[in-house]
Amino acid sequence: MTLRRAAAAALLCSVGLTACGGGAEDGAGRPATTRAEPALRLPYDVEVDEEGRIYIADGGLHQILWFDPETGGLRVVAGTGEPGSDGDGGAAAAAKVDEPVGLALASDGTLFLSDFPAGRVRRVDPGGTISTLARLRQPAEVALDVAERSLAVPSLADVLHRVDLATGETETLTHPDEPHGAAYDEAGSQPSDVALAPDGALIVSQIEPTAAIRRVNPDTGVITTLLR
Secondary structure, eight states: OOOOOOOGGGGOOOTTTSOOOSSEEOTTSOEEEEOOSOOOSOEEEEEEOTTSOEEEEETTTTEEEEEETTTTEEEEEEOOSSOOOOOTTSBGGGSOOOOEEEEEEOTTSOEEEEETTTTEEEEEOTTSBEEEEEEOSSBOOOEEOTTSSEEEEEBTTSOEEEEETTTOOEEEEEOTTSTTHHHHHHHOSSOSEEEEOTTSOEEEEEOSSSOEEEEEOTTTOOEEEEEO
8 A cells, every 4th residue: 555645734843842732633644643842852763654754762751653744744653652462453553662772664554673672573454553563672663574574573582573463472583592603693592783685685784792793594594704
């Protein structure tokens, strides 16, 4: 589904300065509430739709925001601002999310986010309903594969996961206690970002202990260094 532009009149608000009017939608037509200041606190991750509008995972606000740079429209897509994990099966804007640090946007407008302390990977469908896709320990970044069939999810528990979007089943790609644990340990815990290549390989950026870009073989879990 092509992401739709909401009516301009529903987007006339100043970023972080004034509250916007109610009854609005985000760029995908998903119901969204409005917010007043502060505009941002800890914006950990961003996604941009095909119209140039920006989705923001703000862990400090415990919310997913939607911002239209053209009009200044700023809206809450998910999260009441109170940390928690309540609200599955209902409107995302009325649900609690807990320090979201990762965000991914599918072509149909579906959003995926990681609730870090709550240990959940959650989905917000284009109709605005939130649900839990998977439960993982300390999920960080979320990355959607090219075919939009799975998510790659590194965790601060030193594990790399792949989550099947159709079933919610979770596969462990690498783990420090598994056969390729030494390679994983070399790649470094707590990767800074992750992306899925067309062949299913996981590309991981690492800051510590050594700045590097690593590749995780999707079949064997073997990690190789591409650049350092």
